[in-house]
Amino acid sequence: MPEIRWDWIERHTDDIVRATVAHLEITAVSVVAAVAIAIPLGILVRGRRVAFAGAAGTADVLYTIPSIALFSFLVPFTGIGNLPAVIGLIAYALTMLIRNTVVGLRSVPAAVREAAAGMGLTPRQILLRVELPLAVPSIMAGVRLATVSTVGIATIAVFVGGDGLGELILLDGIQRQLFLTPILVGTVLATALAIVLDALLVLAERLLTPWTRARAAL
Amino acid sequence: MSPAGIWDAFNDPNLDGWHQLWIHVRLSLEALVLATVIGVTLGVVAAKTGRVTGFVVSAVANLGRTIPTFALLALAVALSTIGEGPTLVGLVALGVPPVLLNAHTGIREVDRGAVEAARGMGFTPLAVLGRVELPMALPLVFTGIRVSAIQIVATAALGASVGANGLGVLILSGLANADDEILLAGAIPTALLALAVGGMLALAERLLTPRGLRLARASRPTKTMRSTT
Numbered sequence: 001m002p003e004i005r006w007d008w009i010e011r012h013t014d015d016i017v018r019a020t021v022a023h024l025e026i027t028a029v030s031v032v033a034a035v036a037i038a039i040p041l042g043i044l045v046r047g048r049r050v051a052f053a054g055a056a057g058t059a060d061v062l063y064t065i066p067s068i069a070l071f072s073f074l075v076p077f078t079g080i081g082n083l084p085a086v087i088g089l090i091a092y093a094l095t096m097l098i099r100n101t102v103v104g105l106r107s108v109p110a111a112v113r114e115a116a117a118g119m120g121l122t123p124r125q126i127l128l129r130v131e132l133p134l135a136v137p138s139i140m141a142g143v144r145l146a147t148v149s150t151v152g153i154a155t156i157a158v159f160v161g162g163d164g165l166g167e168l169i170l171l172d173g174i175q176r177q178l179f180l181t182p183i184l185v186g187t188v189l190a191t192a193l194a195i196v197l198d199a200l201l202v203l204a205e206r207l208l209t210p211w212t213r214a215r216a217a218l
Numbered sequence: 219m220s221p222a223g224i225w226d227a228f229n230d231p232n233l234d235g236w237h238q239l240w241i242h243v244r245l246s247l248e249a250l251v252l253a254t255v256i257g258v259t260l261g262v263v264a265a266k267t268g269r270v271t272g273f274v275v276s277a278v279a280n281l282g283r284t285i286p287t288f289a290l291l292a293l294a295v296a297l298s299t300i301g302e303g304p305t306l307v308g309l310v311a312l313g314v315p316p317v318l319l320n321a322h323t324g325i326r327e328v329d330r331g332a333v334e335a336a337r338g339m340g341f342t343p344l345a346v347l348g349r350v351e352l353p354m355a356l357p358l359v360f361t362g363i364r365v366s367a368i369q370i371v372a373t374a375a376l377g378a379s380v381g382a383n384g385l386g387v388l389i390l391s392g393l394a395n396a397d398d399e400i401l402l403a404g405a406i407p408t409a410l411l412a413l414a415v416g417g418m419l420a421l422a423e424r425l426l427t428p429r430g431l432r433l434a435r436a437s438r439p440t441k442t443m444r445s446t447t
Contacts, residue, residue, distance in 0.1 A: 002296070064416040065409045066372030072389055072405035076219060076398040152286035156376070159393065169292045174379055180296045187289035194284050 002180040009185060015168075020189055022163035026154045027197070030086050031147050034093030039139070041094075042101025043127065052102055059095035067092070067153045071160045080161030089153060093146035097139070104138025105131055133209070140205040144198055151194040155186070165190045219398045227403035233388055239407055242374055242384035246415070249306055249370045253313025254363055260314070261321025261359075262347065276322055279315040287312045287373045291380065300381030305374070312373060313366040320362030324355030360423035367419055371412045375404075385411070 009016065045051040062070075067088060074084035108131045116130045158166030168186035173179050206213065228235035264275035282290075294308030295301075328351045336350045352359075378386030385408045392401025 061413065064368055064412050066368075066375055066412050068372065068375050068386065068389060069405040069409040069412070072392070072401050073409075075393070075401060080393070148284060152284075152288075155286040155288045159376070159379070159390070161393075166288065169289055170379060173296060174292055178296045178300065178380075183289070183292045183296045187285060187293055190289055191281075191285045 004184060005179075005181045008179075008181045012172075012182075015172075016185060016189070019163065019165050019167050019186070020193070022167075023151070023154055023165045023190065023193065026082060026086060026089065026157060026162065026164050027147065027150045027193075030089035030150050030154075031093055031143065033086075034090045034097055034146060035143060037090070038094055038097035038101050038142075039132075042098050042105065045098075046102045046105045055098055056102075059098055062091055063095040067156050068159055071156065075160055082157060082162040084160045085154065085157035085162040089150050089157075092153060093150055096146045096149070097142045100138050100142030100145075101135065104135030107138065108134045136209050137205065137212070140201065140208070144201045147197050147201060148194045151190060151197065155190055165193075219402070223399040224402045224406065227392075227397075227399045228388070228407070230400075233391065233400065233403070235385075235388060235403055235407065238383055238385050238387050238404075239411070241382075242371070242386075242408075242411065245302065245306060245309065245377065245382065245384060246367070246371045246374050246411075249309035249313055249374070250363070250367050252306075252310045253366050253370070254317055256310065257314045257317025257362065257366070258321045258359060261318045262325060262352075264318070264322045265325040266347075272322065272326075276319060279318045279322075282311070282315040283319070285312075287369055288376050291373055291376055295380040302377075302382045305377040305380055305382035308380075309370050309373060309377075313370050316365040316369070317359065317362040320358045320365075321355060324358035325351050327358075328354045357423060357427045360419065360426060364416060364419040364423065367415050368412055371408070371415055375408050 041055070045055050070088045070091065071084045074087055078084045078087065112130060112134070113126060116126045121129065154162075154164050155166040155169060157164050158170045165186040168182040168189075173181075173183035173186065176182075227233060260275060260279075264272040290312045291305065291308035294311060295304045298304040298307070332350055332354065333346055336346045341349065374382070374384050375386035375389060377384050378390045385404045388400055388404025389408065390404075392398065392404060
């Protein structure tokens with residue numbers, strides 16, 4: 001069994017930090033862009049049965065396509081680098097976010113909507129002040145899922161010339177006689193990143209929905 | 219780049235797309251069968267033994283699902299050697315958690331009334347498991363198998379980087395030589411294979427759901443959560 005070379009880790013701290021930051025950047029850009037697209041799109045298709053079925057169906061097909069294949073489809077148009085990976089990652093995150101946005105918006109009880117209308121709120125105010133806040137738990141469940149899977153799939157960006165922790169695994173590890181240490185470092189950091197980001201999102205959700213705690217306290 | 223060029227690249231005797239497709243299918247199928255057997259067995263054990271065992275097994279499976287599939291593959295190979303065997307080990311390792319977690323949940327969520335009724339009719343514990351609990355858990359188990367299958371087919375394509383054959387050989391060759399036709403001759407069949415496998419298993423899932431459960435399921439809201447790739 002090959003041993004862990006701590007001296008390699010010491011000598012390559014800079015590379016490890018750089019790869020981790022790059023991984024975080026790719027993840028953040030992809031998830032933020034996907035959220036920015038998914039929420040308006042979800043609002044747009046929520047009341048339209050056919051449009052939602054179409055969006056959900058497209059999302060299901062997209063979700064099934066292996067990431068290396070999806071990234072490869074983009075390479076002829078984008079060239080190699082982070083771009084095909086980020087576009088692919090946005091697409092995957094969208095598949096999870098659209099559904100959860102629509103489900104969250106639809107789960108708002110009709111009575112709540114009517115009460116808001118009765119209080120004289122305009123449809124726009126109802127959306128912003130009532131429906132969207134009540135959809136936060138469902139949307140955040142989608143964001144958490146999308147973030148954790150994006151951290152994982154981002155390790156494959158290296159195949160199409162992208163950055164991130166995949167560099168440690170593929171370029172420093174596999175392509176250098178299966179050198180275990182960088183593979184292990186990449187694996188541990190990617191897994192830790194997913195766990196930490198997930199915990200931060202749980203915290204963010206608590207801050208975004210203070211009323212759920214007030215109710216629990218009663 | 220043209221469709222004919224992609225087709226020619228797929229049929230090129232040096233790349234031998236058909237052979238790589240066959241290896242890809244075989245490797246994925248072997249991994250899926252092993253992952254299913256191990257996952258269902260561990261899931262049943264987790265559901266049937268004490269609370270602590272169940273918690274530990276599902277916690278390990280959850281952690282396993284958080285580890286990137288490519289990292290699991292690389293680790294399996296780095297701890298042994300390159301080639302098809304270690305790749306298979308890696309694919310099984312990433313295939314087990316979804317099946318295990320769904321089998322565990324599926325069996326634990328079986329209606330207690332049905333289990334009590336079977337016991338009352340004189341079923342042995344093994345008969346209760348085999349004729350009541352597993353059939354009722356089957357739809358959820360199949361969802362797990364479908365998630366695993368899609369991930370195995372996807373990660374098998376990365377096996378080319380660690381010395382295994384499969385459609386990934388064409389993808390990596392296309393990327394290394396900046397040849398879009400070879401790249402797509404690998405990527406298109408990989409995507410079609412994943413879609414075919416996902417579609418077939420979704421169909422099997424529907425056909426294998428007992429009729430009584432199908433009605434019960436239709437009246438329940440759809441689950442919003444999906445597993446990670």
